[in-house]
Amino acid sequence: MSTRLATPGRLIDRNKPLNFTFNGKNMRGYAGDTLASALLANDQMLVGRSFKYHRPRGIVASGAEEPNALVNLGRDGRFEPNQRVTTTELFEGLEAQSQNHWPSLEFDVGAINKHLSRFLPAGFYYKMFMYPRAFWKHVYEPVIRHSAGLGKAPKSRDEDSYEHFYAFCDVLVVGGGVAGLQAALTAGRTGARVILFEQTDHWGGRAPVDGGMVDGAPVDNYVDETLAALKLMDNVQIRLRTMGAGVYDHGYVLGYERLSDHAPDQAGPRHRLWRVRAAQVITATGAIERPLSFAGNDIPGVMLASALRDYVVNYGVSVGDRTVVVTNNDNAYLTAITLKKAGLDVPVILDARVLPEDRGLVAQARALGIRVLMGHAVSSVMGGKRVTGVKICSQAGEGSVLEEIPCDAIAMSGGWSPVVHLWSHCGGKLRWDSATACFAPDVDNPPKGADGMGFVTPAGAAAGVFALDDVLHDAHAAAEGAATCLDFKLPRDVTSPTAERREESPMAPVWMMPQGASAKLREKSWLDYQNDVKVSDVRLAAQEGFVSVEHAKRYTTLGMATDQGKLSNINGLATLAGALDKDIPSVGTTTFRPPYHPISLASIAGEAKGHIFQPIRRTPMHDWHAANGAEFEPVGQWRRPYAYKRGLESTHDAVMREVTNTREKLGLLDASTLGKLIVKGPDAGRFLDMMYTNMMSTLKIGKCRYGLMCSENGFLIDDGVVARIDEDTWLCHTTTGGAETIHAHMEEWLQTEWWDWNVYVANVTEQYAQVAVVGPNARKALEKLGGMDVSKEALGFMEWVDGTLGGFKVRVYRISFSGELSYEIAVDAGYGQAFWDALLAVGTELGAMPYGTECLHILRAEKGFIMIGDETDGTVIPQDLGLGWAISKKKTDYLGKRAQERSHMTDPDRWKLVGLETVDKSTLPDGAYAVGEGTNANGQRNMIGRVTSTYHSPTLGRGIAMGLVLNGPERMGEILSFPGTDGKDYEAKIVNPVFYDLEGEKQNV
């Protein structure tokens, strides 16, 4: 069993006990524990089930590379699935639940899958679920959905807050082990601005666990002294619990700081995303130990040798009383020696190598009386939910059992892989180092920055340098090199510290154990613990032709779990190389992509959520609308009243009332959101002639003209009324959503094509409040305000004039988007509310009511006016909409003119705008398609038109619609069929799109 030892743990404080629960069971740990060490101290080795076979799984590692031990953490607004117990710091009251099992962790029905494993090989999903086709939707998918997935999705809203942090530095060091500390110190001494990130809650990495002497003192002292020196440097900033998540172009690095995961009651944000621009980056990210591939290597109790050592030294926790060590390198001997010195039993060390002589740690182990078997391997592990023993064999053979040794833990080490993720994220290349059998950064091919020079330097174990002395020298040199690139100089007397060297025998690559393992053993040899990928699966993939490492990965799902193959990748591709009879470098690696370790989505969102996700734009009259029953709808970033509800009436009833009132009496519309662009200069007229399809240069001062704007592709992008203000000034109204994009569109052409034209464009949308005063009583209302002549004679249709109304300085445009007598009146934005109030006051006895955007839509649809975004969708040209009258025939050029001459644009079969009138007066469904004769190649009915706008018109007492229909204008009176998604067929007659006041008499009074 695993238990807490009497020996002290480096990182725990036995005076601070903490209570926590696992699957509802009360447990105890200490401050400084990770959830992993605390679970082990409570003999909780079984922590989860694997993804596919639901095999019992225990803790394998002690850090971010852990593949098995994922739990649901917390509850309600603080519930979070898939949290690694090895990176979760213990706190008082922590609640954890194991995942991926049913009904319980101890007894899991899904485990039946392991007996079916013969039928669930690599690529099983692709082979099995193809046929019969209908089975996917009704049988396979529901079953898979029930059984797949690790943690539960949270149901409550996240209670915590998150933030972004911007930082700039000369040298960013990622990793706070001895390499990172030394690199930060050296870089700091050059005077460079340095930031140092460490992902865990302590400094020094694994050097203090593994021991060693630096400049004649224990490495612990070196860590303390270096840290003290860094803290005294003003130009160095250091952060614990901050992981370097990704390295991106031009020295952009994301750091992920976990501020209160370990202290949920602490005020402030939970996570902070650091967005760093670093001139140089040093990756001192260490290395990860590799598992060995032997049968039963996934049984709880089989662990990385270094992890076992970490639990003893850092947390005073032993994983088992009798630990068998199996290795292909010297490093794992440290574990055996550590365990032995802690008073625990190490019955045997199985070393796959055959060494000519005992040196260094091997000799030390033997001297401690530990049995060492050279050239030996694990044939298979005994046990189910816990290791009970190991069968040993010769590494050279096929697995014949030589001896059975009872034990309750196995420490395995297949060598070390440098953490090259951050080096690789932005294009750093790798080289295969055959001496240590690992991929290490190829320093001649670093990620390149804006100047084309390398900006990342690996240091220490991350560079493939493992001996303590080498690590310190390498880190010192890396930092000096990085600082020198930036013209910082290291003082001459500063040199690297020196560590005592250990005698070491070379490791021997071992990709399968024993090397000739039978098929039966290979089926029990796990590569990827989380996704249940075994040696046999990768070999099958190779046999079936998945020879590229990227394809084999996806076919087998190797390395695709939440740990992204930190333990499995190298073993997997070595297995693939073996099956293909190729060498490892020629097979290559899969791509390393950020983040290094999962980061919270909330940290990426940062502050941008809820009401501050986007700025909201409000008109000067917004508060009045809100206080008077307005139901708002978003139009771009604006909020516009959709309708003003009175009493208990429904939204629909409110809209109907607003339409009728405007047609019969007086409606007021807040039109402030309409885009207003001033275009001014000697060449403004010429410029507008290019922007609009119609002629704007000939517009007379004091007059207005409706204009269309197309893209160079010929498609209609915006429309609005243009007013000529003076000799060289025009005011262009755009749609609400188009103000910024049309402004940008004009600027683009002025700056990049006609830069010699003298034109200035200003967006004055927010400078004015604009009110549309609409209806038969509109003129009376303005006359009551008084101050200027608004008679037909003084201010005709499509004219504008400056003046005063009720004491307000106004500009009045006599334009109409409703077909009624209508004035749009602009006042300075600051007077918007007062002017609105004044209009309501004089309007009361004239029946004035405000109306919203839906009423506006119905009014314009009754008149057959198009709406950008309804009648247009980026594929529609003005000619499709019967707007040929607004396209100048005289102009030699305008944006879109040449495109509109292309054969597809002049095709007589383009769908054209018509009105649609339902036969039974009902309302057509929005977006419905009209079907014609016959079927297309896919057996679907041919489509001959579609609805672009559809409303119930209270004026006409029926449903009205506009649509684009094949040969529409030539088919007046024909009845089309529109199948709805509700299963009903809607019939509508093709009519003129102007449903109301065809002659325009109402607006012309």
Place this chain on the structure above:
Amino acid sequence: MLNIHCPNCGVTAEETEFHAHGEAHLKRFGPGSTDDQFESYLFMRKNPKGVHFERWRHQNGCGKWFHVARCTMTLEVFGSYSAQTYTPPQEIIEKIQHRRPDWSAEAEAS
């Protein structure tokens, strides 16, 4: 995320402050042009693995347009320059040739 320099306002800032708008130095063809000319102007774009001249706008800054010479493979930026030019200025061409001796403006044009 690239770091981009705006030659109009002098600011060097993150890519999110800017917006890329594709190939630079296009010649506009309007009415009177052939279908081939118009097609080439409207749709055909170079997609080199290497040196590329691009249009950028300082969208969340000064709002002005400019050009950037950049390597699409390494993301190296050779320089930013005025949008009011028909061809890359000599100074930019020299910068590119300094870093990419095999590259020539003549080969680029053909």
